[in-house]
Amino acid sequence: MTSPLRTLALLAALLLSVRASAQEEIRIGVIYPLTGAAASTGIELKNAAQLAADLINGTDKSLGLPLAGAGGLPGLKGAKIKLIFVDHQGNPQVGASEAERLITEHKVAAIQGAYFSTVTTTASQVAERNGVPFLNADSSSPALTQRGFKWFFRTTPHDELFVQNAFEFLRDLKAKKGIQVKRIAIFAENTEFGTGAAKLQERYAKENGYEVVEKVLYPPKGTQLTSEVQKLKASRPDIVMQSSYLGDAILSMKTYKDLGFLPTALLANNAGFNDSEFLKTMGKDGNYVISREVWALDLGVKKPVIAKANALLQARHGVNFNGNSARAFTGVFALADAINRAGSTKPEAIQKALQETNIPGADLIMPWGGIQYDATGQNTKGAGIIVQVQDGKYATVWPFDLASKDVIWPMPAWDKR
Amino acid sequence: MRRGSTALALGGLAAALAFPLLATRVTWQNTAILMLMTAQLGVAWNILGGYAGQVSLGHAAFFGAGAYVSTILSMKLGISPWLGMGAGAVCAAGLGVLVGTPCFRLKGHYFAMATIAVGEIVQAVVNGSDALGGAVGFTLPLGETGFWGFVFNRSKLPYYYIALGLLLLTVGVNWLVNRSHVGYYLRAIKDEPDAARSLGVSLTRYKMIAMMLSAGLTAMGGTLYAQKELFIDPNSMLSTSLSIKIALVAILGGAGTLWGPVLGAVVFTGIEELTRVAFGGTGRGTDLVVHGALLVLIAVYQPSGVMGLFTRRTPPAVPPPEPEAEFP
Numbered sequence: 001m002t003s004p005l006r007t008l009a010l011l012a013a014l015l016l017s018v019r020a021s022a023q024e025e026i027r028i029g030v031i032y033p034l035t036g037a038a039a040s041t042g043i044e045l046k047n048a049a050q051l052a053a054d055l056i057n058g059t060d061k062s063l064g065l066p067l068a069g070a071g072g073l074p075g076l077k078g079a080k081i082k083l084i085f086v087d088h089q090g091n092p093q094v095g096a097s098e099a100e101r102l103i104t105e106h107k108v109a110a111i112q113g114a115y116f117s118t119v120t121t122t123a124s125q126v127a128e129r130n131g132v133p134f135l136n137a138d139s140s141s142p143a144l145t146q147r148g149f150k151w152f153f154r155t156t157p158h159d160e161l162f163v164q165n166a167f168e169f170l171r172d173l174k175a176k177k178g179i180q181v182k183r184i185a186i187f188a189e190n191t192e193f194g195t196g197a198a199k200l201q202e203r204y205a206k207e208n209g210y211e212v213v214e215k216v217l218y219p220p221k222g223t224q225l226t227s228e229v230q231k232l233k234a235s236r237p238d239i240v241m242q243s244s245y246l247g248d249a250i251l252s253m254k255t256y257k258d259l260g261f262l263p264t265a266l267l268a269n270n271a272g273f274n275d276s277e278f279l280k281t282m283g284k285d286g287n288y289v290i291s292r293e294v295w296a297l298d299l300g301v302k303k304p305v306i307a308k309a310n311a312l313l314q315a316r317h318g319v320n321f322n323g324n325s326a327r328a329f330t331g332v333f334a335l336a337d338a339i340n341r342a343g344s345t346k347p348e349a350i351q352k353a354l355q356e357t358n359i360p361g362a363d364l365i366m367p368w369g370g371i372q373y374d375a376t377g378q379n380t381k382g383a384g385i386i387v388q389v390q391d392g393k394y395a396t397v398w399p400f401d402l403a404s405k406d407v408i409w410p411m412p413a414w415d416k417r
Numbered sequence: 418m419r420r421g422s423t424a425l426a427l428g429g430l431a432a433a434l435a436f437p438l439l440a441t442r443v444t445w446q447n448t449a450i451l452m453l454m455t456a457q458l459g460v461a462w463n464i465l466g467g468y469a470g471q472v473s474l475g476h477a478a479f480f481g482a483g484a485y486v487s488t489i490l491s492m493k494l495g496i497s498p499w500l501g502m503g504a505g506a507v508c509a510a511g512l513g514v515l516v517g518t519p520c521f522r523l524k525g526h527y528f529a530m531a532t533i534a535v536g537e538i539v540q541a542v543v544n545g546s547d548a549l550g551g552a553v554g555f556t557l558p559l560g561e562t563g564f565w566g567f568v569f570n571r572s573k574l575p576y577y578y579i580a581l582g583l584l585l586l587t588v589g590v591n592w593l594v595n596r597s598h599v600g601y602y603l604r605a606i607k608d609e610p611d612a613a614r615s616l617g618v619s620l621t622r623y624k625m626i627a628m629m630l631s632a633g634l635t636a637m638g639g640t641l642y643a644q645k646e647l648f649i650d651p652n653s654m655l656s657t658s659l660s661i662k663i664a665l666v667a668i669l670g671g672a673g674t675l676w677g678p679v680l681g682a683v684v685f686t687g688i689e690e691l692t693r694v695a696f697g698g699t700g701r702g703t704d705l706v707v708h709g710a711l712l713v714l715i716a717v718y719q720p721s722g723v724m725g726l727f728t729r730r731t732p733p734a735v736p737p738p739e740p741e742a743e744f745p
Contacts, residue, residue: 034697034698034699034700034702035697035700035702035704035705039700039702042700043700046700084698085698085699085700086697086698087693087697087698087700087704089693091653092646092648092650092653093451093642093646093653094693096646097444097447097448097451097690098693098697100443100444100447101444101447101694104442104443104444105442105444118554118648118650118652118653121556121648122646122647122648125559125646125647125648128559129559129570141553143553143556147556147559149559190545191544191545191552192544192551192552192553
């Protein structure tokens with residue numbers, strides 16, 4: 001029994017040695033799913049966050065974002081940012097334990113995380129209990145900012161804002177391009193994701209004076225959607241708003257083609273329609289699908305800082321930014337901005353600075369109006385974008401001032417592609 | 418022998434009572450709480466899986482039942498989670514009867530497979546039910562409430578002692594079952610079901626008693642989880658991986674022994690937490706590799722569970738005859 005005990009003691013000693021800390025660094029805890037089903041996403045998030053921290057600590061000013069190349073935070077005499085990464089394994093209890101460890105052992109000034117809405121829930125509770133700022137850059141559950149927390153700040157838009165965006169897109173189409181939509185059909189898979197989205201879409205459609213002519217929910221693991229699609233077709237909608245995972249997104253598109261169902265546009269709710277497998281399988285039949293996104297590489301056409309940041313990530317890891325990693329990158333900058341203005345690592349000072357955050361959209365690699373939090377901690381200037389598949393690629397078509405391509409409306413017939 | 422193990426138990430209890438007062442670091446206390454909570458689940462599982470030999474891989478359903486019943490009662494009706502804990506235990510015992518009635522007709526692996534199915538069904542039902550929070554689950558209100566409200570922010574000590582108390586209660590029930598005629602019947606059912614039946618032991622009845630006790634106690638652990646983490650959702654409360662973890666802890670420690678599951682939980686949670694703290698941030702999964710390797714080592718070299726280490730070391734009452742070669 002002595003040797004296992006000794007091993008334990010050794011591991012415990014290892015644990016303690018991690019605590020070594022220097023005065024001139026600002027420790028930020030970062031909680032992501034580094035193992036488990038979402039590990040590959042977690043590693044992308046980690047790499048993007050680390051790139052952001054290294055840019056702030058380094059002296060290369062070429063990116064052109066404030067603080068990038070500052071050689072540390074000027075507000076704290078050039079103190080460097082140190083990110084301490086921990087793994088939550090997609091488990092809310094582990095997330096809470098790790099948040100607590102970051103706060104009590106590593107004495108972090110703030111925490112960023114955790115991608116999974118469930119883990120963000122528990123980890124931010126620990127931060128709230130301990131009075132440590134928690135910045136969430138990438139969880140979209142609306143409930144997170146409805147808890148009345150004082151230490152929780154979310155930069156990304158949440159699911160409701162994404163639905164709102166779809167209706168703003170329709171409004172802009174009418175105002176700027178004279179495209180009129182009246183009849184909307186809602187088509188969604190029947191688990192949490194689809195039913196939640198369908199509920200919001202129905203509410204916003206009614207509030208904005210559209211007619212919901214049909215609402216069909218289907219089980220996502222079914223092997224055929226013929227009767228569901230027939231129902232849609234019979235309702236003669238102008239557009240279909242669809243929330244589907246990958247398999248059912250592909251199946252539904254094939255069924256549309258087989259049954260000759262062609263709405264003027266298909267407005268998809270990300271997920272299956274933005275999976276890299278979708279276009280591979282659909283080929284040219286996947287063209288003209290319109291979907292919501294949080295970020296797209298072609299935004300770099302109108303916003304050069306995006307292309308520059310992407311080149312840096314490419315050079316280091318050989319991958320492009322995507323919606324998740326771009327938001328993680330932005331989260332670190334948003335925290336650094338607040339800590340810099342706070343001029344201190346005291347939690348109350350950082351909390352106050354976060355509340356006073358006002359970063360203009362030009363200083364972000366996101367297609368947002370900026371970052372400014374409301375009383376619930378939600379960034380009110382976040383926005384999604386809308387992309388359309390054109391020539392087998394996702395092209396930004398809305399907001400119009402960021403668009404790289406014009407939206408193609410209505411969809412050309414199936415046999416004329 | 419008896420006196421020795423009683424002294425050991427009392428010493429262990431004293432150490433457990435004193436631990437959080439000496440180890441004041443929050444993370445250590447938290448790890449200890451996780452150990453106690455895991456141990457409690459393992460010991461509760463042991464009544465059915467260890468003594469009665471009915472390996473259940475669906476215990477997350479009972480764990481979830483406890484958490485959901487107490488949470489819904491406290492959030493919707495303002496009933497203290499302490500009462501909810503009792504209500505959850507009763508509901509889980511009832512669920513246990515529902516599960517046991519068809520499943521106890523099955524033997525061995527088939528019973529285990531049926532319990533997996535039950536666990537999955539419960540998860541699917543909760544996932545699809547708006548009244549039960551659906552896939553989103555419930556977020557419990559944060560904020561110190563005092564003893565009756567069962568939420569403690571200022572210190573970890575209340576959670577620690579509640580977890581310890583719950584573990585002792587569960588061990589106590591285990592001990593009583595073990596000593597009573599029920600325990601003998603259960604062991605008979607496990608080892609020789611046909612012989613037991615021929616002697617007039619009602620298999621279903623005693624398996625059902627074990628199921629109800631095991632399910633009820635597991636549910637109490639679920640309530641404690643909900644009140645500690647303040648967030649429950651089907652994925653973290655009702656997943657099959659949780660069911661497997663509960664069974665694994667008991668089997669790893671030594672199924673069918675009183676203290677085996679406790680030991681299993683300490684070792685399992687200890688390895689899990691220490692490897693994650695040491696290697697988790699690298700993102701290379703090193704902690705899981707080390708964790709898995711240690712489990713394999715234990716399974717290979719100590720198939721009767723970690724408890725086997727101790728029972729073997731304990732000197733037998735009568736020394737075995739020494740081999741003659743040693744005394745030339």
